[in-house]
Amino acid sequence: MSEISREAESFVCRWLEKSGWIIEARNFRTRRSEIDIVAKKKDILSFVEVKFASDNSATIALGKIDSEKQARIVHAASTYLWANPPSGQIRFDVAIVRGSPMNLRMDTYLEDAFRPDQM
Numbered sequence: 001m002s003e004i005s006r007e008a009e010s011f012v013c014r015w016l017e018k019s020g021w022i023i024e025a026r027n028f029r030t031r032r033s034e035i036d037i038v039a040k041k042k043d044i045l046s047f048v049e050v051k052f053a054s055d056n057s058a059t060i061a062l063g064k065i066d067s068e069k070q071a072r073i074v075h076a077a078s079t080y081l082w083a084n085p086p087s088g089q090i091r092f093d094v095a096i097v098r099g100s101p102m103n104l105r106m107d108t109y110l111e112d113a114f115r116p117d118q119m
Contacts, residue, residue: 008052008097009036011104015095016048030079033072038080043088046111047077050095053107065094065113074116092116 013023016039024045025038037048049065073092081090094113099105 004052004101005050007101008104009050011097012048012050012095012106013037013039015106015109021046024084025080028076028080030076033076035073035076035080045086045088045090046093047073047080047091048093048095049073049113050097053096053098070114 009026013026016037017023019041021039021041023037023039026036028035028038035047036050037046039046039048049069051064070092077090077092091112092114094108094110095106096108096110097104098107
């Protein structure tokens with residue numbers, strides 16, 4: 001993982017915490033995939049995929065989360081949920097961060113960006 005990707009993930013964690021979310025896990029890994037952030041707010045558990053986009057590539061960054069990537073994220077989420085049974089709504093969000101390491105900003109935060117039953 002690149003340094004800018006780590007910084008983007010840390011930025012999103014801080015952004016979520018300021019919005020009332022509790023970070024349950026970062027970089028949760030299975031053999032096949034990784035979930036960048038697992039966060040909880042009230043009865044919602046969110047698996048967050050973070051993408052860093054240079055100034056003109058937000059659409060390209062979002063396009064990198066294709067159906068194969070989504071399936072890997074869902075598989076990792078299933079593993080997480082097996083060990084940590086949920087008690088509410090589950091969703092898959094995508095955060096797109098832009099800027100430079102010293103000046104990151106949230107470009108887009110997509111709640112329910114994809115759903116396992118629609119893949």
